[in-house]
Amino acid sequence: MKDEKLAVLIDADNITHANVKEMLDEIAKYGNPTIKRIYADWTKPTVNGWKNVLLENAITPIQQYSYTSGKNSSDSALIIDAMDLLYSKKVGGFCIVSSDSDFTKLATRLREAGMFVIGLGEKKTPKPFITACDKFIYLEILKKNKNVKPTSNNKGKKVAKSEASSVNQIDSDIITLIKESVDEISDENGWAFLGALGNYILKKKTDFDSRNYGFPKLFPLIKEIGEFEIEEKETGENKIRHIYIRNK
Template identity: 55%
Template sequence: MENDKKIAVLIDADNVSEKYIKYIFDEISNHGIPTYKRIYGDWTKPQLASWKTVLLNYSITPIQQYSYTTGKNATDAALIIDAMDILYSKNVDGFCIVSSDSDFTKLASRLREAGMYVIGMGEKKTPQPFIAACEKFKYLEVLAAIPADTFSTNGTKKFEKQEPPQDGMANIEELTEAIRTIVTDCSDEDGWAFLGEVGKRLNKRYPDFDTRNYGHAKLTPLISSLKKFEIQSRRTSNPNITHKYIKIK
Protein backbone atom coordinates (compact mmCIF):
# COMPACT_ATOMS: atom_id res chain seq x y z
CA MET A 1 0.00 0.00 0.00
CA GLU A 2 1.13 3.56 -0.72
CA ASN A 3 0.96 4.67 2.92
CA ASP A 4 3.27 1.81 3.96
CA LYS A 5 6.18 3.23 1.95
CA LYS A 6 9.36 3.97 3.90
CA ILE A 7 10.32 7.54 2.97
CA ALA A 8 13.54 9.47 3.52
CA VAL A 9 12.68 13.10 4.30
CA LEU A 10 15.48 15.50 3.34
CA ILE A 11 14.94 19.21 4.05
CA ASP A 12 16.92 22.16 2.71
CA ALA A 13 16.88 24.60 5.65
CA ASP A 14 18.16 27.43 3.44
CA ASN A 15 14.97 27.31 1.36
CA VAL A 16 12.24 26.28 3.81
CA SER A 17 10.71 28.05 6.81
CA GLU A 18 10.18 26.17 10.06
CA LYS A 19 6.53 27.32 10.06
CA TYR A 20 5.73 24.64 7.47
CA ILE A 21 7.12 21.66 9.36
CA LYS A 22 3.83 20.37 10.81
CA TYR A 23 2.16 20.49 7.39
CA ILE A 24 5.14 18.75 5.78
CA PHE A 25 4.93 15.74 8.10
CA ASP A 26 1.13 15.66 8.04
CA GLU A 27 1.30 15.37 4.26
CA ILE A 28 4.07 12.76 4.31
CA SER A 29 1.87 10.58 6.53
CA ASN A 30 -0.57 10.36 3.59
CA HIS A 31 2.15 8.81 1.43
CA GLY A 32 4.22 6.68 3.80
CA ILE A 33 6.30 6.48 6.95
CA PRO A 34 9.23 8.90 7.43
CA THR A 35 12.23 6.74 8.31
CA TYR A 36 15.13 9.16 7.71
CA LYS A 37 14.43 12.73 8.87
CA ARG A 38 17.34 15.03 8.08
CA ILE A 39 17.70 18.76 7.58
CA TYR A 40 20.72 20.47 6.03
CA GLY A 41 22.18 23.91 6.68
CA ASP A 42 24.95 25.95 8.23
CA TRP A 43 23.68 25.92 11.82
CA THR A 44 26.23 28.54 12.87
CA LYS A 45 24.09 31.11 11.02
CA PRO A 46 21.76 33.04 13.36
CA GLN A 47 18.87 32.94 10.86
CA LEU A 48 18.54 29.18 11.38
CA ALA A 49 18.25 29.45 15.18
CA SER A 50 14.42 29.38 14.97
CA TRP A 51 14.64 25.75 13.82
CA LYS A 52 16.00 24.48 17.17
CA THR A 53 12.71 23.74 18.96
CA VAL A 54 11.15 22.34 15.79
CA LEU A 55 14.00 19.86 15.31
CA LEU A 56 13.58 18.57 18.86
CA ASN A 57 9.81 18.27 18.64
CA TYR A 58 9.88 16.34 15.36
CA SER A 59 13.07 14.36 16.02
CA ILE A 60 14.77 15.70 12.88
CA THR A 61 18.54 15.23 12.63
CA PRO A 62 20.38 18.47 11.73
CA ILE A 63 23.31 18.00 9.35
CA GLN A 64 25.94 20.71 9.72
CA GLN A 65 27.40 22.01 6.47
CA TYR A 66 29.69 25.02 6.50
CA SER A 67 29.64 27.41 3.56
CA TYR A 68 33.19 26.87 2.35
CA THR A 69 33.07 29.32 -0.56
CA THR A 70 30.94 32.39 -1.18
CA GLY A 71 28.39 31.77 -3.94
CA LYS A 72 28.59 27.98 -3.73
CA ASN A 73 25.82 26.06 -1.97
CA ALA A 74 27.55 23.36 0.06
CA THR A 75 24.21 22.49 1.73
CA ASP A 76 22.79 21.25 -1.59
CA ALA A 77 25.84 19.07 -2.18
CA ALA A 78 25.59 17.50 1.28
CA LEU A 79 21.90 16.69 0.78
CA ILE A 80 22.56 15.13 -2.63
CA ILE A 81 25.43 12.97 -1.34
CA ASP A 82 23.30 11.73 1.57
CA ALA A 83 20.40 10.97 -0.77
CA MET A 84 22.61 8.78 -2.95
CA ASP A 85 24.03 6.99 0.12
CA ILE A 86 20.48 6.28 1.32
CA LEU A 87 19.48 5.10 -2.15
CA TYR A 88 22.33 2.57 -2.25
CA SER A 89 21.48 1.35 1.26
CA LYS A 90 18.17 0.04 -0.16
CA ASN A 91 16.42 0.84 3.12
CA VAL A 92 13.69 3.09 1.69
CA ASP A 93 10.95 3.04 -0.93
CA GLY A 94 10.93 6.75 -1.63
CA PHE A 95 12.21 10.24 -0.92
CA CYS A 96 10.63 13.54 0.04
CA ILE A 97 12.83 16.48 -0.98
CA VAL A 98 11.72 19.69 0.70
CA SER A 99 13.12 22.72 -1.11
CA SER A 100 12.21 25.43 -3.60
CA ASP A 101 15.61 25.09 -5.28
CA SER A 102 15.98 23.86 -8.87
CA ASP A 103 19.42 22.43 -7.97
CA PHE A 104 17.65 19.22 -6.90
CA THR A 105 16.12 18.58 -10.33
CA LYS A 106 18.80 16.11 -11.39
CA LEU A 107 18.66 14.35 -8.01
CA ALA A 108 14.89 13.83 -8.29
CA SER A 109 15.30 12.47 -11.83
CA ARG A 110 18.09 10.10 -10.77
CA LEU A 111 16.09 8.76 -7.82
CA ARG A 112 13.11 8.08 -10.04
CA GLU A 113 15.34 6.30 -12.56
CA ALA A 114 16.29 3.99 -9.68
CA GLY A 115 12.62 3.19 -9.10
CA MET A 116 12.14 5.46 -6.10
CA TYR A 117 8.87 7.22 -5.29
CA VAL A 118 9.79 10.93 -5.17
CA ILE A 119 7.67 13.66 -3.58
CA GLY A 120 8.79 17.27 -3.81
CA MET A 121 7.60 20.05 -1.51
CA GLY A 122 8.34 23.72 -1.95
CA GLU A 123 6.86 27.18 -2.26
CA LYS A 124 5.05 28.39 -5.37
CA LYS A 125 8.28 30.03 -6.55
CA THR A 126 9.77 26.55 -7.17
CA PRO A 127 11.06 26.31 -10.77
CA GLN A 128 9.11 24.11 -13.17
CA PRO A 129 11.99 21.66 -13.92
CA PHE A 130 12.16 20.49 -10.29
CA ILE A 131 8.37 20.11 -10.13
CA ALA A 132 8.35 18.04 -13.32
CA ALA A 133 11.19 15.81 -12.08
CA CYS A 134 9.13 14.65 -9.07
CA GLU A 135 6.39 12.03 -9.15
CA LYS A 136 4.27 14.32 -6.99
CA PHE A 137 4.84 17.90 -5.90
CA LYS A 138 3.08 19.77 -3.08
CA TYR A 139 3.00 23.53 -2.56
CA LEU A 140 3.79 24.46 1.03
CA GLU A 141 1.51 27.50 0.99
CA VAL A 142 -1.41 25.27 -0.01
CA LEU A 143 -0.63 22.63 2.64
CA ALA A 144 -0.58 25.38 5.27
CA ALA A 145 -3.80 27.07 4.09
CA ILE A 146 -6.05 27.81 7.05
CA PRO A 147 -9.68 26.70 6.56
CA ALA A 148 -12.02 29.64 5.95
CA ASP A 149 -14.58 27.89 8.18
CA THR A 150 -14.01 24.64 9.99
CA PHE A 151 -16.72 22.93 7.95
CA SER A 152 -19.31 23.98 5.41
CA THR A 153 -23.01 23.25 5.88
CA ASN A 154 -22.72 19.86 4.14
CA GLY A 155 -19.79 18.75 6.32
CA THR A 156 -16.99 19.13 3.79
CA LYS A 157 -13.86 21.05 4.72
CA LYS A 158 -13.57 24.53 3.23
CA PHE A 159 -10.36 26.33 2.34
CA GLU A 160 -9.54 29.97 1.87
CA LYS A 161 -9.57 30.99 -1.77
CA GLN A 162 -6.17 30.27 -3.25
CA GLU A 163 -4.13 32.70 -5.31
CA PRO A 164 -4.50 32.41 -9.09
CA PRO A 165 -2.44 29.48 -10.44
CA GLN A 166 1.17 30.37 -11.19
CA ASP A 167 3.77 28.69 -13.36
CA GLY A 168 3.84 24.96 -12.72
CA MET A 169 0.16 24.72 -11.78
CA ALA A 170 -2.51 24.17 -14.45
CA ASN A 171 -5.10 26.95 -14.53
CA ILE A 172 -8.81 26.09 -14.45
CA GLU A 173 -9.21 26.18 -18.24
CA GLU A 174 -6.23 23.88 -18.80
CA LEU A 175 -7.36 21.55 -16.02
CA THR A 176 -10.88 21.33 -17.46
CA GLU A 177 -9.54 20.47 -20.90
CA ALA A 178 -7.21 17.84 -19.43
CA ILE A 179 -10.11 16.20 -17.57
CA ARG A 180 -12.19 16.27 -20.77
CA THR A 181 -9.38 14.52 -22.68
CA ILE A 182 -8.85 11.90 -19.96
CA VAL A 183 -12.58 11.13 -19.72
CA THR A 184 -12.73 10.68 -23.49
CA ASP A 185 -9.73 8.32 -23.41
CA CYS A 186 -10.89 6.05 -20.56
CA SER A 187 -14.70 6.17 -20.73
CA ASP A 188 -16.98 3.25 -21.55
CA GLU A 189 -19.33 3.11 -24.54
CA ASP A 190 -21.82 5.34 -22.74
CA GLY A 191 -19.18 8.00 -22.00
CA TRP A 192 -18.78 7.29 -18.27
CA ALA A 193 -15.27 7.21 -16.76
CA PHE A 194 -14.25 5.99 -13.29
CA LEU A 195 -13.33 9.05 -11.22
CA GLY A 196 -10.46 7.23 -9.48
CA GLU A 197 -8.79 6.58 -12.83
CA VAL A 198 -9.29 10.21 -13.88
CA GLY A 199 -7.57 11.38 -10.69
CA LYS A 200 -4.70 8.95 -11.19
CA ARG A 201 -4.09 10.19 -14.75
CA LEU A 202 -4.26 13.83 -13.65
CA ASN A 203 -1.50 13.15 -11.11
CA LYS A 204 0.64 11.59 -13.81
CA ARG A 205 0.06 14.51 -16.17
CA TYR A 206 0.64 17.21 -13.56
CA PRO A 207 3.02 16.23 -10.70
CA ASP A 208 1.81 19.25 -8.73
CA PHE A 209 -1.90 18.44 -9.14
CA ASP A 210 -3.73 18.69 -5.83
CA THR A 211 -7.39 19.58 -5.38
CA ARG A 212 -6.34 21.88 -2.53
CA ASN A 213 -4.55 24.08 -5.09
CA TYR A 214 -8.03 25.04 -6.29
CA GLY A 215 -9.69 25.45 -2.90
CA HIS A 216 -11.30 21.99 -2.64
CA ALA A 217 -10.57 19.17 -0.22
CA LYS A 218 -11.53 16.37 -2.65
CA LEU A 219 -11.73 15.67 -6.38
CA THR A 220 -15.53 15.32 -6.57
CA PRO A 221 -16.36 18.88 -5.40
CA LEU A 222 -13.60 20.28 -7.62
CA ILE A 223 -15.06 18.63 -10.72
CA SER A 224 -18.59 19.65 -9.70
CA SER A 225 -17.43 23.28 -9.52
CA LEU A 226 -16.28 23.17 -13.15
CA LYS A 227 -19.92 22.76 -14.37
CA LYS A 228 -18.73 20.76 -17.40
CA PHE A 229 -19.24 17.20 -16.19
CA GLU A 230 -21.98 14.96 -14.83
CA ILE A 231 -21.15 12.89 -11.73
CA GLN A 232 -22.82 9.60 -10.91
CA SER A 233 -22.52 7.44 -7.77
CA ARG A 234 -22.77 3.67 -8.22
CA ARG A 235 -23.23 1.12 -5.48
CA THR A 236 -20.82 -1.74 -5.05
CA SER A 237 -21.23 -5.16 -3.42
CA ASN A 238 -20.17 -3.44 -0.18
CA PRO A 239 -23.09 -1.23 0.97
CA ASN A 240 -20.64 1.16 2.65
CA ILE A 241 -18.69 1.84 -0.56
CA THR A 242 -19.81 3.70 -3.67
CA HIS A 243 -17.82 4.46 -6.80
CA LYS A 244 -17.96 7.80 -8.59
CA TYR A 245 -18.13 8.09 -12.38
CA ILE A 246 -18.05 11.21 -14.52
CA LYS A 247 -19.23 12.08 -18.02
CA ILE A 248 -18.82 15.12 -20.25
CA LYS A 249 -22.03 17.19 -20.39
Protein backbone atom coordinates (compact mmCIF):
# COMPACT_ATOMS: atom_id res chain seq x y z
CA MET A 1 0.00 0.00 0.00
CA LYS A 2 2.89 2.38 0.65
CA ASP A 3 3.63 2.73 -3.08
CA GLU A 4 -0.01 3.40 -3.93
CA LYS A 5 -0.79 6.85 -5.31
CA LEU A 6 -3.10 8.80 -3.01
CA ALA A 7 -5.30 11.84 -3.53
CA VAL A 8 -5.36 14.05 -0.44
CA LEU A 9 -8.46 16.26 -0.35
CA ILE A 10 -8.69 18.74 2.53
CA ASP A 11 -11.76 20.61 3.75
CA ALA A 12 -10.16 23.85 4.97
CA ASP A 13 -13.47 25.18 6.30
CA ASN A 14 -13.60 22.32 8.76
CA ILE A 15 -9.95 21.59 9.67
CA THR A 16 -7.29 23.77 11.29
CA HIS A 17 -3.91 24.30 9.62
CA ALA A 18 -2.04 23.31 12.80
CA ASN A 19 0.19 20.23 12.52
CA VAL A 20 -0.14 20.06 8.73
CA LYS A 21 3.36 18.58 8.42
CA GLU A 22 2.57 15.81 10.90
CA MET A 23 -0.65 15.15 9.01
CA LEU A 24 1.14 14.73 5.67
CA ASP A 25 3.83 12.57 7.29
CA GLU A 26 1.08 10.30 8.62
CA ILE A 27 -0.55 10.03 5.20
CA ALA A 28 2.81 9.09 3.65
CA LYS A 29 2.80 5.91 5.78
CA TYR A 30 -0.08 4.61 3.68
CA GLY A 31 0.92 5.72 0.20
CA ASN A 32 2.39 8.39 -2.04
CA PRO A 33 0.29 11.58 -1.87
CA THR A 34 0.64 12.60 -5.53
CA ILE A 35 -2.39 14.90 -5.56
CA LYS A 36 -2.92 17.35 -2.70
CA ARG A 37 -5.81 19.81 -2.91
CA ILE A 38 -7.49 22.01 -0.34
CA TYR A 39 -10.94 23.55 -0.68
CA ALA A 40 -12.24 26.82 0.76
CA ASP A 41 -13.55 30.27 0.01
CA TRP A 42 -10.11 31.90 0.20
CA THR A 43 -11.65 35.38 0.43
CA LYS A 44 -12.69 34.58 4.00
CA PRO A 45 -10.31 35.55 6.83
CA THR A 46 -11.12 32.31 8.69
CA VAL A 47 -8.80 30.33 6.39
CA ASN A 48 -5.88 32.76 6.40
CA GLY A 49 -3.80 30.39 8.53
CA TRP A 50 -3.75 27.85 5.71
CA LYS A 51 -2.27 30.29 3.18
CA ASN A 52 1.12 30.28 4.93
CA VAL A 53 1.57 26.50 4.76
CA LEU A 54 0.22 25.65 1.31
CA LEU A 55 3.32 26.46 -0.73
CA GLU A 56 5.86 24.76 1.53
CA ASN A 57 3.73 21.58 1.56
CA ALA A 58 2.84 21.64 -2.17
CA ILE A 59 -0.90 21.77 -1.55
CA THR A 60 -3.00 23.24 -4.35
CA PRO A 61 -5.74 25.64 -3.15
CA ILE A 62 -9.12 25.35 -4.87
CA GLN A 63 -11.27 28.47 -4.74
CA GLN A 64 -14.95 27.93 -4.16
CA TYR A 65 -17.16 30.94 -3.46
CA SER A 66 -20.01 30.62 -1.00
CA TYR A 67 -22.90 31.61 -3.22
CA THR A 68 -25.58 31.03 -0.59
CA SER A 69 -25.42 31.86 3.09
CA GLY A 70 -25.34 28.79 5.30
CA LYS A 71 -24.31 26.42 2.50
CA ASN A 72 -20.84 24.87 2.34
CA SER A 73 -20.00 24.93 -1.37
CA SER A 74 -16.47 23.67 -0.65
CA ASP A 75 -17.97 20.27 0.19
CA SER A 76 -19.55 20.04 -3.25
CA ALA A 77 -16.31 21.03 -5.01
CA LEU A 78 -14.34 18.40 -3.07
CA ILE A 79 -16.88 15.68 -3.87
CA ILE A 80 -16.93 16.54 -7.59
CA ASP A 81 -13.13 16.47 -7.75
CA ALA A 82 -13.04 13.15 -5.91
CA MET A 83 -15.39 11.55 -8.44
CA ASP A 84 -13.39 12.99 -11.35
CA LEU A 85 -10.20 11.51 -9.88
CA LEU A 86 -11.95 8.18 -9.32
CA TYR A 87 -12.94 7.85 -12.97
CA SER A 88 -9.57 9.15 -14.20
CA LYS A 89 -7.91 6.17 -12.46
CA LYS A 90 -4.91 8.34 -11.54
CA VAL A 91 -4.87 7.20 -7.91
CA GLY A 92 -5.46 4.01 -5.97
CA GLY A 93 -6.68 5.58 -2.76
CA PHE A 94 -8.09 8.71 -1.18
CA CYS A 95 -7.44 10.62 2.01
CA ILE A 96 -10.31 12.88 3.04
CA VAL A 97 -9.32 15.41 5.68
CA SER A 98 -12.43 16.70 7.39
CA SER A 99 -14.57 16.35 10.51
CA ASP A 100 -17.77 16.73 8.48
CA SER A 101 -20.29 13.91 8.15
CA ASP A 102 -21.28 15.26 4.71
CA PHE A 103 -18.46 13.14 3.26
CA THR A 104 -19.90 9.86 4.54
CA LYS A 105 -21.58 9.00 1.23
CA LEU A 106 -18.43 9.95 -0.70
CA ALA A 107 -16.25 7.64 1.39
CA THR A 108 -18.78 4.82 0.94
CA ARG A 109 -18.92 5.34 -2.84
CA LEU A 110 -15.13 5.38 -3.19
CA ARG A 111 -14.81 2.13 -1.23
CA GLU A 112 -17.51 0.53 -3.38
CA ALA A 113 -15.28 1.35 -6.37
CA GLY A 114 -12.39 -0.51 -4.74
CA MET A 115 -10.55 2.54 -3.41
CA PHE A 116 -8.72 2.53 -0.08
CA VAL A 117 -10.12 5.45 1.92
CA ILE A 118 -8.39 7.11 4.88
CA GLY A 119 -10.19 9.72 6.92
CA LEU A 120 -8.48 12.32 9.09
CA GLY A 121 -10.47 14.52 11.42
CA GLU A 122 -10.88 15.80 14.93
CA LYS A 123 -12.44 13.93 17.84
CA LYS A 124 -15.74 15.68 17.10
CA THR A 125 -16.11 13.80 13.80
CA PRO A 126 -19.51 12.05 13.59
CA LYS A 127 -19.47 8.24 13.73
CA PRO A 128 -21.02 7.66 10.27
CA PHE A 129 -18.05 9.26 8.48
CA ILE A 130 -15.57 7.39 10.68
CA THR A 131 -17.08 3.99 9.94
CA ALA A 132 -17.40 4.77 6.21
CA CYS A 133 -13.59 4.88 5.92
CA ASP A 134 -11.16 1.95 5.83
CA LYS A 135 -9.04 3.76 8.40
CA PHE A 136 -9.79 6.88 10.43
CA ILE A 137 -7.10 8.84 12.26
CA TYR A 138 -7.75 11.53 14.86
CA LEU A 139 -5.70 14.64 14.20
CA GLU A 140 -5.18 15.21 17.92
CA ILE A 141 -2.87 12.18 18.24
CA LEU A 142 -0.49 13.60 15.63
CA LYS A 143 0.62 16.36 17.98
CA LYS A 144 4.10 15.84 19.32
CA ASN A 145 3.89 14.59 22.90
CA LYS A 146 7.12 13.49 24.54
CA ASN A 147 7.59 11.22 27.53
CA VAL A 148 4.13 9.69 27.27
CA LYS A 149 3.92 6.97 29.91
CA PRO A 150 0.91 4.87 30.95
CA THR A 151 -0.46 5.34 34.42
CA SER A 152 -3.76 4.75 36.21
CA ASN A 153 -6.50 7.14 37.22
CA ASN A 154 -8.34 7.03 40.52
CA LYS A 155 -10.84 4.53 39.13
CA GLY A 156 -8.13 2.06 38.22
CA LYS A 157 -8.48 2.55 34.47
CA LYS A 158 -5.22 2.76 32.57
CA VAL A 159 -4.53 6.07 30.87
CA ALA A 160 -1.50 7.77 29.36
CA LYS A 161 0.31 10.53 31.19
CA SER A 162 0.16 13.25 28.55
CA GLU A 163 -1.08 16.76 28.09
CA ALA A 164 -3.02 15.69 25.01
CA SER A 165 -6.75 15.64 25.69
CA SER A 166 -7.13 13.16 22.84
CA VAL A 167 -5.77 10.24 24.87
CA ASN A 168 -8.56 7.91 25.94
CA GLN A 169 -8.88 5.46 28.76
CA ILE A 170 -8.27 1.79 28.04
CA ASP A 171 -11.78 0.87 29.07
CA SER A 172 -13.54 -2.49 29.18
CA ASP A 173 -14.94 -2.05 25.67
CA ILE A 174 -11.46 -1.88 24.14
CA ILE A 175 -10.25 -4.86 26.17
CA THR A 176 -13.32 -6.84 25.08
CA LEU A 177 -12.73 -5.85 21.45
CA ILE A 178 -9.17 -7.18 21.56
CA LYS A 179 -10.13 -10.38 23.39
CA GLU A 180 -12.97 -11.18 21.01
CA SER A 181 -10.73 -10.48 18.02
CA VAL A 182 -8.08 -12.86 19.36
CA ASP A 183 -10.72 -15.59 19.75
CA GLU A 184 -12.06 -15.03 16.24
CA ILE A 185 -8.75 -15.29 14.34
CA SER A 186 -6.72 -17.58 16.61
CA ASP A 187 -5.51 -21.07 15.68
CA GLU A 188 -6.65 -24.28 17.37
CA ASN A 189 -4.37 -23.49 20.34
CA GLY A 190 -5.78 -19.99 20.81
CA TRP A 191 -2.77 -18.09 19.41
CA ALA A 192 -3.28 -15.08 17.12
CA PHE A 193 -0.52 -13.45 15.07
CA LEU A 194 -0.11 -9.82 16.20
CA GLY A 195 0.05 -8.40 12.66
CA ALA A 196 -3.15 -10.14 11.64
CA LEU A 197 -4.79 -9.11 14.91
CA GLY A 198 -4.15 -5.42 14.29
CA ASN A 199 -5.64 -5.60 10.78
CA TYR A 200 -8.67 -7.52 12.01
CA ILE A 201 -9.39 -5.06 14.83
CA LEU A 202 -9.22 -2.21 12.33
CA LYS A 203 -11.90 -3.86 10.20
CA LYS A 204 -14.21 -3.96 13.23
CA LYS A 205 -13.35 -0.47 14.52
CA THR A 206 -11.95 1.83 11.83
CA ASP A 207 -10.80 4.52 14.28
CA PHE A 208 -8.85 2.07 16.46
CA ASP A 209 -5.31 3.30 16.97
CA SER A 210 -3.02 2.47 19.87
CA ARG A 211 -1.92 6.11 19.89
CA ASN A 212 -5.43 7.06 21.01
CA TYR A 213 -4.47 5.46 24.33
CA GLY A 214 -0.94 6.83 24.59
CA PHE A 215 0.96 3.90 23.04
CA PRO A 216 2.96 4.07 19.79
CA LYS A 217 2.11 0.49 18.75
CA LEU A 218 -0.42 -2.23 19.47
CA PHE A 219 2.09 -4.52 21.21
CA PRO A 220 2.89 -2.22 24.18
CA LEU A 221 -0.83 -1.52 24.56
CA ILE A 222 -1.55 -5.24 24.84
CA LYS A 223 1.29 -5.72 27.32
CA GLU A 224 -0.01 -2.86 29.47
CA ILE A 225 -3.49 -4.40 29.64
CA GLY A 226 -1.92 -7.52 31.14
CA GLU A 227 -4.69 -9.94 30.24
CA PHE A 228 -2.95 -11.79 27.41
CA GLU A 229 -0.28 -14.43 27.04
CA ILE A 230 2.53 -13.40 24.71
CA GLU A 231 4.86 -15.63 22.74
CA GLU A 232 7.70 -14.42 20.51
CA LYS A 233 9.14 -16.68 17.79
CA GLU A 234 12.14 -16.14 15.53
CA THR A 235 11.96 -17.71 12.09
CA GLY A 236 14.22 -17.95 9.04
CA GLU A 237 17.90 -17.24 8.60
CA ASN A 238 17.38 -13.57 9.39
CA LYS A 239 15.73 -14.44 12.70
CA ILE A 240 12.61 -12.41 11.98
CA ARG A 241 10.58 -11.99 15.16
CA HIS A 242 6.88 -12.88 15.12
CA ILE A 243 4.65 -12.08 18.06
CA TYR A 244 1.61 -14.17 18.99
CA ILE A 245 -1.15 -13.31 21.48
CA ARG A 246 -3.49 -15.56 23.44
CA ASN A 247 -6.22 -14.76 25.93
CA LYS A 248 -5.37 -15.80 29.48
